[in-house]
Amino acid sequence: MQVKVVFFGSLSESVPADPAQIELAVGMTVGGLRRQLCEEFPQAASALGSAMVAIDTEYSRDDSVLKDGVEVAFLPPVSGG
Amino acid sequence: MTIAVHVIEEKIKLEDLVAKATTSECGAVLSFLGVVRDHADGKSVESIDYSCYREMAQKELLKVVEKSVAACGVAHAFVLHRIGRLAVGEASLGLVVASPHRRESFECGLMIIDELKKTVPIWKKEFGVDGSYWV
Numbered sequence: 001m002q003v004k005v006v007f008f009g010s011l012s013e014s015v016p017a018d019p020a021q022i023e024l025a026v027g028m029t030v031g032g033l034r035r036q037l038c039e040e041f042p043q044a045a046s047a048l049g050s051a052m053v054a055i056d057t058e059y060s061r062d063d064s065v066l067k068d069g070v071e072v073a074f075l076p077p078v079s080g081g
Numbered sequence: 082m083t084i085a086v087h088v089i090e091e092k093i094k095l096e097d098l099v100a101k102a103t104t105s106e107c108g109a110v111l112s113f114l115g116v117v118r119d120h121a122d123g124k125s126v127e128s129i130d131y132s133c134y135r136e137m138a139q140k141e142l143l144k145v146v147e148k149s150v151a152a153c154g155v156a157h158a159f160v161l162h163r164i165g166r167l168a169v170g171e172a173s174l175g176l177v178v179a180s181p182h183r184r185e186s187f188e189c190g191l192m193i194i195d196e197l198k199k200t201v202p203i204w205k206k207e208f209g210v211d212g213s214y215w216v
Contacts, residue, residue, distance in 0.1 A: 008134050009204035010215040054202070057137035073134055073202075079216040080131070080138075080162060080203030081115055081174055081194055 001026055001068035005033070009076035011051060014044040024066060030055070031062030033072060051076050083157045084150055086142040088133055088203075093161050093175035102157040102179035109183040111190050115174030117167050121216070125209040130166045131173055134202040138162070145196040153189035155180040160193060162203060173205075 006019045015037075024033065030053045038045040051074040053060050066072065083101070095112050102110050117129050142160060150158045161175040176193060178186045197203075205216045 006134075008132065008202060012132070054134070054137055057134070057140060059200075073137070075134065075202050076204065076215070078198070078200065078202055079205045080133070080201050081198045 001028075001066075003033075003066055003069070004071045005037070006071060006073045008073060009078075011044060011047050011074050011076055014047060015041050015074075028066050029062060030060050030064045030066065030072070033066065034062065034074075037074075047076055048074060082150065084143070084146055084159075086139065086146050086160045086162075088135060088138050088142065088162050088164055090163065090165050093163055093172040095175050095177055098159040098161075098175070098177040102159065102177045104156065104179065106181055107156050107179040108181055109186040110177065110179045111183075111186040113174075113176040113190055113194075114172040115176075115194070116172050117169050119169045121207055124207075124211050126169065126207050127210070128166055128168045128208045129173070130206045130208065131162075131164045132204050132206070133162075133164050135164075137202050141201045142197060145201060146193055149189050149192040149196060153180070153185045153192060155185050155189045158189060158193065160197075162197075162201070164203070166208075 007015045038048050054073040055070050146158050157179040159177045163173050178189045180186045
């Protein structure tokens with residue numbers, strides 16, 4: 001299956017591939033994708049590790065299972081206002 | 082009850098929102114602007130670039146305002162958040178809240194701002210003489 005991964009805030013600069021279509025095994029979780037991205041982009045591992053993750057614009061948890069075609073967003077701590 | 086939230090790129094103007102919030106049952110109409118200041122954490126700031134995850138920011142901002150309105154019991158709440166590069170003195174956040182009595186409006190205004198800083202996917206990058214940095 002494929003998911004679209006997007007990065008925001010500081011991650012939009014430290015991860016070179018944005019947005020990225022990524023091929024994943026069926027049953028992959030948010031946490032699994034996070035670990036995979038940390039290995040692929042070690043320079044951004046710290047920010048990826050602490051980022052919140054949203055699936056199709058809803059906050060999710062590391063044990064959430066990804067589905068084909070979803071948009072997965074990695075969100076560093078927010079600072080609006 | 083009226084609620085409206087918008088993530089915008091244009092300058093924030095509160096006059097129309099204040100007029101909308103001024104209804105006969107409300108004795109309090111609170112307006113607030115969050116403005117770019119010239120320093121942060123001991124560093125000088127010349128401008129801030131606000132970016133967002135637009136579809137989600139709009140949704141999360143609405144959730145925050147709906148929750149705050151319900152908790153505080155105000156009649157109207159309007160919130161604008163501006164995105165893009167803003168110079169010192171320009172407003173990034175505009176808020177208008179109205180209620181029959183003042184306490185509810187002040188409480189609701191504070192709650193909205195405190196909560197949006199926790200969950201609404203908006204980020205700022207500050208630019209100053211020392212360089213630029215994500216906040």
